[in-house]
Amino acid sequence: MKLYLFDMGSKIYGDCLLAVENDRTILIDGAHPGDWKSSGATPSIPEQLGKVLGSPPFNIDLLVVTHCHSDHIGCLPKLVEDETVTFKRALVADESLGFPTDGEDAAMDATTAKVVAAIVEEPQPHLQGAALDEFLADAVKLPDAYAKMLAKLEDDGTKIVRYRGPGAKTRQLEKEFEDFGLKIIGPTAEHLKICRDALMGVKRAARRATDSLRRKDAAVDAGTIYRTLLEGSDRGADAAADELAEFLDRAGRGAALNDQSIVLALGSQAERCLLTGDMQLAVPEVAGLDVPMHQLLEAIEAGGPYRFAKLPHHASYNGFDEIVLDALKATEAFGISTGRGDPNHPDGDVLKLLKQVSDRYHWARTDLNGRIQISFSDAGIAIGADRGQLNDAAPNSADVVPEENPEGAAPAAPPQLPQLAPQRPLPPGAGAGAAGEPPPGGVEKLIRRSTSDIVEVIARIPHAKTKVTITIEVDPAVVEAAPPRVEPRDTPAPQLRQLPSLLMVTHSERLAFNIGKSEAADILAALKGQQVIVDLARERSAYEAIRREARNASFAGVVIIGGYDVVPSERYDTLPPSLRTSIGASAQNDPDNFIVWSDQGYGDLDGDGLADVPVSRIPDGRTARLVQTALRSSPPTPTADRFGLRNFARPFADGIYSALAGQEAMLTSQAISSADVAAQRLSARLIYLMLHGSDTDGSCFWGETQGGMLEAMTVKNVPEQCGAVVFSGCCWGALTVRTRASVYRTGDPVQVVTPEQSIALSFLAAGASAFVGCTGAHYSPIEGDLNYFGAPMHSAFWKHIAAGRKPAEALFQAKIDYIKGMPHGRSKIEEVAIENKILRQFTCLGLGW
Structure with a gap:
């Protein structure tokens, strides 16, 4: 099997992949709406398909549309309408989940419709003038264009499966594409419904915010409203009473669509590839989705090991982090699909993480490498690229304006502690289409795995006037799978300063899981000589234990050791019941609905509902050094x-x-x-x-x-x-x-x-x-x-x-x-x-x- 990640050009974001197995093909997503034609030096999607499949029309066995964002549906409606491509089967994002209504009875006029459609897309903070107008027009037309495309496919005889979660239809599709090793991993139906409901909420909020702005200025256009909502540039002085406040400062406004992405695997065990769409595996950013996303990541890990994985969501911070890397630790190579000129994709921290583990993994990225080809042989996995070098951690450069954010005694009852799901440990350190087709023009690196101590790397340089840089770092101890986590001591056990009498609260087992057993043991041993410790691993109730110790000694304060996953914080309503009742729905104008995390309940030493002493917390941040x-x-x-x-x-x-x-x-x-x-x-x-x-x-x-x-x-x-x-x-x-x-x-x-x-x-x-x-x-x-x-x-x-x-x-x-x-x-x-x-x-x- 060969896998291609096509060049996404100069527009930010974008996915379009082609898998080839003998004479059968699968196309996953369709890049940007305008990519049916070339742009500057970037060839069109039909031209890139032609380099692999020959001349159009292209008869493809399976189409996969992972989710309903415009940089994934892209130019597919145009290509289907023109019959540049035809498909025998299709697995597509369900339009009723990806384009739900906002639940309002009143119809939206053209201006509001453009804003609401655009705001659930990936943010486009740099667009101005004609480019912004084109984006807004494409966004509002996307649901209709997608529906027409599906209707034409059905008329042309394509057998379509609208993805609503795993079931009999998806299992039948997997059977039909056994030669590809197709496995549809998720998400579940419940996962999809949570995202649909969140999407409806974002649309309602965007509509109300748009209406608020238009009441202030009836002549304001859709582009100005969009930029205002994106940047938060029109916040009122009294933020609590401002109708925009419930919308501004939300992260990941495209998250509800990203998290609907179909996640699948292709290839035999020797060629296993993971394709993730825009699934936000690291940070879902949708309320109620943490547990389903945790379960999806477990299913992904169980479906491995993978030889290659496309990093989720254009290598955003919310798609890939140390925990996701740990789930994919046996993977040999990664791919990143995104356009040029977006400094947030790939994310700087993701690039830093990849650089830290570059001795064990190789990666290519379409913004710097252009079209990428992944192929397999008994010798190893080969990565071909149109240009540049592999493992390039340089930023995807452009200026960006960050999103603006809002400005603006003792707890009444003991905290209700959140239930904690088990956390994963951090990892260490934080094909051609036609037979005989040459690699696509740049450098190809073949990574050979061997049971001996020899690692062989072969670079094939195209016969052309090309400057190619190859950097090779060889660790003689590298094996196919990453070694288990062995966390060294950050620093010697702490020599404690002189302190007043403090009550230390922690959970020894969870702390050890986060920072290492020996490190946690050393810290607690050093404290035992000077301070009283409440270890929640040995207590039925934190508050009973705290009050028990307070009866036996006098404490100047309480110190919590560990993050919220070690000692939970309280989800605290800052409004007394009478005030909550009086303010009513207006409370939702506060970005937090006046509900915050609070540790003050741990300072209630006598059980009267009032904090008696100060409370501080030493978060561990998953490193012993911090504590x-x-x-x-x-x-x-x-x-x-x-x-x-x-x-x-x-x-x-x-x-x-x-x-x-x-x-x-x-x-x-x-x-x-x-x-x-x-x-x-x-x-x-x-x-x-x-x-x-x-x-x-x-x-x-x-x-x-x-x-x-x-x-x-x-x-x-x-x-x-x-x-x-x-x-x-x-x-x-x-x-x-x-x-x-x-x-x-x-x-x-x-x-x-x-x-x-x-x-x-x-x-x-x-x-x-x-x-x-x-x-x-x-x-x-x-x-x-x-x-x-x-x-x-x-x-x-x-x-x-x-x-x-x-x-x-x-x-x-x-x-x-x-x-x-x-x-x-x-x-x-x-x-x-x-x-x-x-x-x-x-x-x-x-x-x-």
Whole structure:
């Protein structure tokens, strides 16, 4: 069998693959709508098919349409209409699942219809003018074009299976294509229905947001509305009352369609290939889908091992990560399908991960390598490419404007702990169509596997004026499958600093699973000599155990050791029942529905529903180094007194920063970007950040310019050593999992982030004594006296730090001060709700003492 990944040209995203087995063929997806014709130096899809199959019309045995995004349906409607291609069988995404209505009775006019259709597509932040108009027109026409294509196929005699989950029809199709080794892995019917319902919700939200904008300006066009919804550039001052707030700041608006992708395998055991569409295996970004996605990944792993795998979703962060890599650890080579000029696809972290494991895996990518050919022989797997070199981790370069994000005491009852599904350990380190057809013009690398200690790599260079670079790294111990995880000690067991009497809460077995058995044992052994430990692996109830220990001793605070998958956090409603009833449906205008993650319940030492002592959490981030660093006796010595960086649209932060000891000036995001923030400037004793954050990308904080956004700080700016106290007013700045509390469903697994994926955890790994921030969207004052919403909390925290309190104590006392001042002159019910949220969503990460 031979497999081709076609060149996607200069348009971002896109999939089109062709599998050839003897004289039979399977076509998977159809690239972009306009790819029926060539564009510049990029040949059209018919031209690329012709290089393999000869002259059109192309009679193909099976068509697979993985899901209903335009960069996968692409030019298929045009090719079918013109009879450039014909198909005997078709396995297609069900249009009733991929193009559901929004459930509203009123019909949409042309402008609203364009916006709603476009917003569920993959984001197109760079399009302007005629290119944006073309995209909007293609998006709104796509459902009709797809329906007409299926109707014509049926009229022409194609036998169609609309995919609604595995069943008798899919099993029959697998039997008909046994020569290809076809196996349809998923998703399940329930998985598809969850995505359909989420898609309907996104469409309803987009319609309401569009209507809101058009009420303000009846003449606004579809392109302007689309860019506003994509970028969040028209947020109102009172975000809680703004009809756009429920739509803005959502991650992965195309996720509900991506996660409908048909996942299949082709080839015999010696040629097994995994084809994943845009399935977001790493981060589903659809509420309620964590468990089904976990089960799908297990089914994928069980269907292996694979010789080759196409990385999901154009190698996005939500398609591929360490956990997915671990499930595919026996795979020899990967392929990435995407167009040129999109810096997010492949994702930078995915490229970094691939580079880290390049001694064991090879990969090719259509944005740099053009058309890719995968073929197999007894000697190994061969990867042919039109241009460039394999294993190229260079970014897919282009400028990108990030998505804007919103601004804006004790728990009443013990937390209800989420049920945790088992987590996977991290992996180590984090054909031609016609007989005799030559490789497609570039470099071909043959990777031979041998039971001896010899690895043979053969490069075939085309006889042409071509510059080819081949980099070969050989590990003499490499075998066909990746070795089992053996995690070395990050650092020696910590020498603990002198601490007050603290109650340490952890789950020894889950902690050991995350950071290593010996590392966890060393940490707990060091603590036992100085502190009382509640080990939830040996307790029936966390709260009973905490109260039992509190009866026997006095504690200054509670310290949780481990992430949410070790010691669960509470899904906490920040609104008292009466306020929740009064605000009604308007609560949904808050991106979190006023529900956040909270650890305060662990500070209730006497069971009266009130937090008695401060609570801090040392998240493990899947590395022992983070916990060891938090507990060590000598944190790094800062070289500066203070550092401040704020969004230029948040001047209230200047007054707060001025009260911090030191002479260093507050920086503003309009004048400063991440490229200007030298690591040594962040080696300060006190750090204050007031920027935009994201619930799906904690590795970056953003600022504003006049009419735009810029990257203000990333994990790369955090110095290697930093003994600071950090306070952040960024939205979701202290969120250490991929899922907001408001969309979490009991029973779903939680996916924690690592230091490489989180500014907060990067600071802690560098030695910061605490990172204090929000687990939800933050609200800032922007007019009037500027002493409401987040401002009083910020001021009170720094006041108590200046008075000599430790960070965990300072936050605890700041909340008491905040309660005394509520609602800080605010009178609207939405504003009172915001004040309640501010009170409860700030948390202390790190030891905090």
